[in-house]
Amino acid sequence: MIDLHYSATPNGQKIAIMLEEIGEPYRVIPYDIFDGDQLTAAFGRINPNHKLPAIVDQDPVDGGDPVTVFESGAILQYLAEKSGRFLPASGAPRAAVLSWLTWQVAGLGPMGGQASHFLRYAPAGQDYAIDRYTKELTRLLTVLEKRLEKSAYVAGDDYSIADMAIWPGRASAFVMGLGLDEWPAMRRWFELVRERPAVARAMVRDDLKTPAKYVGRRQKLDDKEWSNMFGDANRAAVRGD
Numbered sequence: 001m002i003d004l005h006y007s008a009t010p011n012g013q014k015i016a017i018m019l020e021e022i023g024e025p026y027r028v029i030p031y032d033i034f035d036g037d038q039l040t041a042a043f044g045r046i047n048p049n050h051k052l053p054a055i056v057d058q059d060p061v062d063g064g065d066p067v068t069v070f071e072s073g074a075i076l077q078y079l080a081e082k083s084g085r086f087l088p089a090s091g092a093p094r095a096a097v098l099s100w101l102t103w104q105v106a107g108l109g110p111m112g113g114q115a116s117h118f119l120r121y122a123p124a125g126q127d128y129a130i131d132r133y134t135k136e137l138t139r140l141l142t143v144l145e146k147r148l149e150k151s152a153y154v155a156g157d158d159y160s161i162a163d164m165a166i167w168p169g170r171a172s173a174f175v176m177g178l179g180l181d182e183w184p185a186m187r188r189w190f191e192l193v194r195e196r197p198a199v200a201r202a203m204v205r206d207d208l209k210t211p212a213k214y215v216g217r218r219q220k221l222d223d224k225e226w227s228n229m230f231g232d233a234n235r236a237a238v239r240g241d
């Protein structure tokens with residue numbers, strides 16, 4: 001059994017998709033990040049960075065103590081190694097999957113996150129930041145489009161954890177007005193992945209579904225929610241105040 005510490009955002013959805021794909025039994029432990037559920041000392045012992053997702057594997061392959069993993073890229077790799085699926089064992093195919101996985105967690109994800117922050121949450125008057133991050137996000141999506149013009153899946157001929165890392169964020173980019181009209185190769189790939197039964201299950205399961213309050217085009221947080229997500233409460237959790 002895997003405990004999935006989960007918030008219904010693209011980073012959490014990556015792991016839900018993988019767990020559905022490999023058929024590993026799991027239970028969802030839901031966190032409302034606007035309410036600050038991620039800021040508790042108890043969760044800090046699971047992820048000292050106080051961000052979702054994280055997993056605790058109660059039944060590791062070596063039979064030892066439960067294993068805790070945080071950071072979505074590390075979790076995907078851990079589950080791929082545990083199941084022997086969606087990450088080739090060696091050589092160029094493995095290197096390709098890890099390259100694209102890292103490209104997502106170190107580039108596309110953070111840049112998309114900043115674009116989302118300035119477009120959807122920040123107070124008005126952030127034109128430079130909006131311009132900077134939407135252009136960088138568009139540049140990264142162009143990298144992806146060109147890759148998918150040549151390749152069935154992101155890392156090659158086979159579906160992998162790199163696709164699982166990228167797909168949920170691509171789905172949520174619609175909220176920022178980034179549809180698929182100008183990206184034909186991405187559209188082909190997006191639909192191919194969406195049709196997978198495991199992906200469909202992860203998007204509709206009651207305890208995994210994204211609540212409406214996470215998908216508004218222009219979000220208005222109250223003071224407490226702002227503090228939990230971006231302000232004093234968010235930083236205080238890391239200091240242990």
Ligand SMILES: N[C@@H](CCC(=O)N[C@@H](CS)C(=O)NCC(=O)O)C(=O)O
Nearest residue numbers: 009011033051052053071072073229
């Ligand atoms: N690099 C991390 C990013 C995790 C992350 O930013 N999670 C967001 C939800 S998508 C979160 O927990 N936000 C709450 C907060 O920042 O306090 C990963 O890939 O797991």
